[in-house]
Amino acid sequence: MVCKGICPRHRASKPVYSGRYASGQKRCQGCELFIKWDGLWCPCCGIRLRLHPRNLTDKKRLALRSKQKNKEIEIGQKIPFPPLKAPN
DSSP: OOOOSOGGGTBOOOOSSSOTTTTTOEEETTTTEEEOOSSSBOTTTOOBOBOSOSSHHHHHHHHHHHHHHHHHHHHOSOOOOOOOOOOO
16 A cells, blocks of 8 residues: 555654553554554555564563553552663
């Protein structure tokens, strides 16, 4: 499929204290950007959106964050997340 140019309307800015996937953003590989969208398919080009990171370290970080978030819900208190490392 081809990018139709609709995607800038749905472009998501990078969250400050959490990762993109943890904050609910999804990646379109056809349009090559992160979007804030409720569906599974890109509204611009129709390609399936990525819901999870591809590399192992980010997958582990996302799993850790979701695990800690579930603990917060069970306990009812805030648990601080480990800081994100800046990409080199």
